[in-house]
Structure formats: C-alpha cells, structure tokens
Amino acid sequence: MSLSSAEVDKIAHLARIALNQADVPKYAENLSNILHLVEQMNLIDTSNILPMAHPMDMAARMRPDAVTETDQRALFQSIAPQVDVGLYLVPKVIE
Amino acid sequence: MHNKTLAQLSHALHAKEISSVELTQHFLNRISRFDEQLNSFITVTPERALEQARAADQRLQSGTAGFLTGIPLAQKDIFCTLGVKTSCGSKMLDNFISPYNATTVEKLDAAGMVMLGKTNMDEFAMGSSNETSFYGAVKNPWDLKAVPGGSSGGSAAAVAARLAPVATGTDTGGSIRQPAALCGITGIKPTYGRVSRYGMIAFASSLDQGGPMTRNAEDAAYLLKEMAGFDLRDSTSVDSPVPDYVASLNDSLEGLRIGLPKEFFSKDLNSEMAQTLETAIKELEKLGAIVKEVSLPNSHLAIPVYYVVAPAECSSNLSRFDGVRFGYRCENPKDLSDLYKRSRGEGFGSEVKRRIMIGTYALSAGYYDAYYLKAQQIRRLISEDYKKAFEEVDIIAAPTSPTPAFNLGEKTDDPVTMYLSDIYTIAVNLAGIPALSMPAGFINQRPVGLQLMGNYFSEAKLLNVAHRFQKETDWHLQTPNGF
Numbered sequence: 001m002s003l004s005s006a007e008v009d010k011i012a013h014l015a016r017i018a019l020n021q022a023d024v025p026k027y028a029e030n031l032s033n034i035l036h037l038v039e040q041m042n043l044i045d046t047s048n049i050l051p052m053a054h055p056m057d058m059a060a061r062m063r064p065d066a067v068t069e070t071d072q073r074a075l076f077q078s079i080a081p082q083v084d085v086g087l088y089l090v091p092k093v094i095e
Numbered sequence: 096m097h098n099k100t101l102a103q104l105s106h107a108l109h110a111k112e113i114s115s116v117e118l119t120q121h122f123l124n125r126i127s128r129f130d131e132q133l134n135s136f137i138t139v140t141p142e143r144a145l146e147q148a149r150a151a152d153q154r155l156q157s158g159t160a161g162f163l164t165g166i167p168l169a170q171k172d173i174f175c176t177l178g179v180k181t182s183c184g185s186k187m188l189d190n191f192i193s194p195y196n197a198t199t200v201e202k203l204d205a206a207g208m209v210m211l212g213k214t215n216m217d218e219f220a221m222g223s224s225n226e227t228s229f230y231g232a233v234k235n236p237w238d239l240k241a242v243p244g245g246s247s248g249g250s251a252a253a254v255a256a257r258l259a260p261v262a263t264g265t266d267t268g269g270s271i272r273q274p275a276a277l278c279g280i281t282g283i284k285p286t287y288g289r290v291s292r293y294g295m296i297a298f299a300s301s302l303d304q305g306g307p308m309t310r311n312a313e314d315a316a317y318l319l320k321e322m323a324g325f326d327l328r329d330s331t332s333v334d335s336p337v338p339d340y341v342a343s344l345n346d347s348l349e350g351l352r353i354g355l356p357k358e359f360f361s362k363d364l365n366s367e368m369a370q371t372l373e374t375a376i377k378e379l380e381k382l383g384a385i386v387k388e389v390s391l392p393n394s395h396l397a398i399p400v401y402y403v404v405a406p407a408e409c410s411s412n413l414s415r416f417d418g419v420r421f422g423y424r425c426e427n428p429k430d431l432s433d434l435y436k437r438s439r440g441e442g443f444g445s446e447v448k449r450r451i452m453i454g455t456y457a458l459s460a461g462y463y464d465a466y467y468l469k470a471q472q473i474r475r476l477i478s479e480d481y482k483k484a485f486e487e488v489d490i491i492a493a494p495t496s497p498t499p500a501f502n503l504g505e506k507t508d509d510p511v512t513m514y515l516s517d518i519y520t521i522a523v524n525l526a527g528i529p530a531l532s533m534p535a536g537f538i539n540q541r542p543v544g545l546q547l548m549g550n551y552f553s554e555a556k557l558l559n560v561a562h563r564f565q566k567e568t569d570w571h572l573q574t575p576n577g578f
Contacts (some may be wrong), residue, residue, distance in 0.1 A: 055527020056551070
C-alpha cells in the first residue's frame with residue numbers, strides 16, 4: 001500500500017495536524033514504508049481468531065457510581081493557554 | 096559514594112555515615128559537572144531535592160525512615176510531577192507544569208526518596224535512540240558518538256554515568272530494556288498492570304508499563320517493590336499482592352529451565368552478539384539451569400502488529416493535545432480548526448506525527464478490519480506462542496537488541512530501520528509479560544544486554560536469575576570512563 005500526497009493530506013486533516021506542504025512527499029514515503037512493513041500481517045490466516053485487545057483479557061473494573069473527584073477547576077485552568085471567568089477560550093465557532 | 100548500591104546507600108544513611116542532604120548534593124554536583132556532555136536531564140530540581148533530603152534526614156533522625164528514605168533518584172519526564180515541568184520530551188508540553196502527581200511519583204516521594212530531576216526521553220516515548228526528543232539527543236556515556244537507546248535513554252545514561260543511583264523508565268515496546276542494554280545497566284518491564292499507569296503520560300495504553308532502571312538486579316528489586324501495587328486510579332491496575340522481590344533474590348537456580356527461542360538465535364543474529372550471549376547463558380548453566388530450545392513461531396510478526404496497535408492507541412491518546420486546555424497553543428489561530436491543526440502541527444515532532452497519522456489511517460473507515468482488527472488477532476497468536484513456551488520452560492533468554500549501541504544519526508533517515516532495532520523486545524509488550532535486560536558483555540567497548548522473559552507476575556524469578564548471574568559476573572560493575 002503506497003500513499004499519495006493527497007491521501008497524506010486527508011489523513012493529516014482527520015488527525016487535525018497541519019503539515020508543511022513541502023514535507024508531504026517525505027511523509028507519504030515514510031508512511032508508505034511503514035504500511036509496507038505492516039502488510040506482512042496479510043500472510044497469516046486469522047479467520048476464527050479472537051482479537052486480543054488487552055494483554056490479560058481482563059474485564060473492566062466497576063466502581064460505585066459516586067462522585068470521587070473534587071473541584072480543581074482553578075488549578076487546572078491556571079495552566080490553560082487562555083481562560084476567562086472559568087471558561088476555556090477558543091476562536092469563535094458560531095457567528 | 097556514587098558507586099554504592101541501594102542497600103549500601105541505605106545502610107550508610109541509617110548508620111549516619113552520610114546525610115541525605117550530603118548524598119543529594121553529591122549527585123546534584125555530578126549532574127552539573129557531567130550532564131552537559133550527556134543531556135540526560137530535561138529538568139534538574141535542586142530545591143525540591145534538597146527540601147526532600149532535609150525531610151528524609153529528619154525521618155532518619157526520628158527513626159521513621161524506610162529502606163529507601165533519603166536515596167536520590169531520577170524520574171523519567173513522562174511521570175507527572177506536581178509543580179514541576181513534565182514535558183514528555185515534547186514541545187507540546189514544554190510549558191506544562193503538572194497539577195498532580197503520578198502514582199509512581201507519589202509512592203516514591205512517600206517512601207522518602209529524593210527526586211533529582213526529570214530525565215530526557217524520546218518525544219512521547221516514541222523512539223529507540225532518544226533522538227526524537229525536543230530537548231536534543233542524549234549521548235551514551237560509554238561512547239559519546241553513540242545513542243543511549245530509547246525511549247528511556249536519559250534515565251539509562253544517568254544511571255550508567257552514576258548521575259543518579261536509580262531511575263524510573265517506561266516500556267511500550269522495549270523502552271526500558273533496550274536503553275538498559277545499550278547503556279550497560281539493568282532494567283525491568285513488569286507485567287502489564289503491575290505498576291500503576293496513573294499520571295504516566297499515555298502512549299499506547301494496552302502496552303505501556305513503568306519500571307525501574309538500575310545498576311543491578313538487587314537495586315531493581317528494592318525499587319520495584321516500592322513502585323508496584325494496586326491503584327484504584329488505573330483501571331487496568333492488577334489487584335494482587337506484591338511479593339517481596341528482595342527475599343527471593345538468592346534462590347537456587349538448580350533445575351531452572353531456560354528456553355532459547357530458535358527464531359531469536361538464528362543465523363540472522365550477528366555472530367559477535369550470539370557469542371557474547373552464549374557465554375552469558377553458559378554462566379547460568381553453571382549455576383544449575385537447564386537450557387533447551389523453544390519456538391515462538393509468530394515472533395516475526397511482532398513488529399508489524401506493534402506498528403498498528405501502538406500508533407492506533409497513540410492517535411487516540413494524543414488527541415487530547417489540542418491547544419485548548421493545556422500545553423502548546425499556536426499564535427493567532429484564525430478559527431477552531433486552525434487552532435487544533437497548527438497547535439498539533441507545530442507542537443509535535445515528525446516521529447509523533449507519523450505515528451498519529453498511521454494510527455488515524457489504520458482506524459479510519461474501511462481500513463479498521465484490515466489493520467487494527469487483524470493486528471489484534473495476530474497479537475493473540477503471539478501471546479499464545481509464549482503461553483505454550485512457558486509450559487516447557489520457566490524463563491526465556493533472548494538478545495535485548497540486535498546490536499550494541501549504534502551511532503547518533505545512523506538510523507534517523509528511515510523510520511522503518513529504527514523500528515527494527517526493537518525486534519526482540521516488542522512481543523513481550525504485546526503479550527503483557529515481564530522481561531528484564533541485564534549487562535552480559537561488551538562488543539567494541541559498547542555494552543551488550545541479555546534479556547530474560549518470564550510468565551505473568553514472574554518478576555521475582557527474573558530478578559532472582561539476574562541477581563545470581565550478577566554474583567558470578569562483573570559486567571554490571573563496569574563503569575564508563577570519564578564519569
């Protein structure tokens with residue numbers, strides 16, 4: 001599987017990463033090489049094999065549905081790029 | 096003082112031969128004297144360290160000190176540390192002062208250990224040479240032209256050069272074991288779930304595991320005992336008691352069955368490496384171990400599987416870095432999409448971007464089954480290989496890396512070449528089993544590591560074998576010149 005520059009642009013958009021246009025062909029080459037490496041998987045028949053998502057096939061632990069966190073908004077917002085009256089600020093989304 | 100083991104340091108502190116403040120100052124002095132050459136620390140925290148050392152001295156005076164109280168250590172810069180910059184080797188978090196402590200930091204602080212600073216690492220732990228760090232490459236103390244390995248290269252170099260008695264690392268595909276091998280120290284990746292991942296910045300959540308990086312197995316046993324244990328705040332933490340890793344260090348190896356996977360000791364393994372490892376394995380036989388061949392038939396698929404699973408999980412984990420709540424934000428974003436894209440485009444380095452994009456692609460509509468699902472299926476085959484092998488043997492011995500440390504810049508052009516340096520370490524993470532690397536010789540004055548893998552929760556056995564080996568050999572006592 002080789003990726004074209006246009007495909008790299010599309011993936012970068014899905015990943016919300018701005019790439020310098022000059023770097024796109026290099027990314028296309030690198031990512032194609034990685035996908036080529038990965039394609040060795042296709043030589044293996046995996047029908048009837050249960051996918052393994054967790055190293056020990058462990059079930060997620062449940063906890064009582066109770067509030068355990070304290071309010072640390074001021075602390076967390078002290079390291080935010082831009083806040084005002086307790087809100088995180090971003091460029092206007094809706095005119 | 097800097098060549099002493101943890102047990103010797105603890106004894107010296109308890110016997111009042113030295114204070115924690117003096118010991119801490121000694122290591123801080125070594126860092127200022129030598130780290131310019133190595134670049135093993137991103138942040139040194141002398142004030143915090145001396146404050147912890149003074150508190151430790153009080154505990155030592157009042158008789159409330161534990162075994163590790165007053166002993167300095169270095170934390171990999173992936174562990175969130177309250178009030179201290181926690182960068183994960185990335186421009187994205189260059190301005191991130193953590194508002195909380197990782198469980199590992201909390202536990203080692205509570206034990207009275209003294210944090211000297213935060214060590215350099217590959218950006219977001221993605222790399223095998225420490226060259227992807229935003230803060231520049233780390234140099235290998237054995238040869239400043241060589242890489243220290245990665246991603247925990249700063250911790251490995253700092254311990255090897257005696258800038259810290261011990262350090263923490265994390266291992267997603269070999270990031271504790273490979274740098275430990277390349278720098279001539281001992282490092283253990285515990286069973287998945289053994290050490291809490293809370294506050295350890297996530298790369299690939301089903302693979303990441305923290306562990307100790309030390310000069311010998313005994314030190315690793317002391318440190319792991321303190322790091323391991325159940326944590327409610329990590330949903331994959333394992334709720335089972337932590338054995339006394341120190342108590343079993345001297346157990347006999349008589350009759351221990353060691354498997355040598357024929358796929359790892361094939362003609363592809365470089366002959367000097369094969370010879371060095373054979374000599375080390377003979378040493379274990381002298382101690383009573385029995386060696387037999389085993390097979391891990393799917394091991395050649397570990398790298399392809401890993402480069403789907405790890406990027407897929409990283410593309411999800413790293414979506415939190417969006418320039419909104421913390422971390423890097425680009426200048427003058429023109430709209431929300433521009434804010435996300437440029438913050439991430441400017442904040443991440445190229446290896447991180449590559450892995451996020453591979454993961455995004457593998458998880459995107461139409462490709463999920465062919466990549467992610469397929470990889471998870473083969474992951475099971477790889478894990479079952481180990482299950483079968485452990486029916487026949489107690490532990491498995493293998494190379495840690497295909498070669499000793501390579502030169503800086505040697506593998507940076509092609510990511511795939513770099514990925515192949517983890518060929519012997521990755522399957523362990525996919526299976527979730529523990530493994531350690533210990534010094535086993537030198538090739539051209541560069542250290543070689545022997546890897547020991549064990550079944551789930553067999554850390555005590557691995558440390559026992561390494562300790563008995565280290566009582567008979569002196570590879571772990573060698574120190575690089577000039578430090």
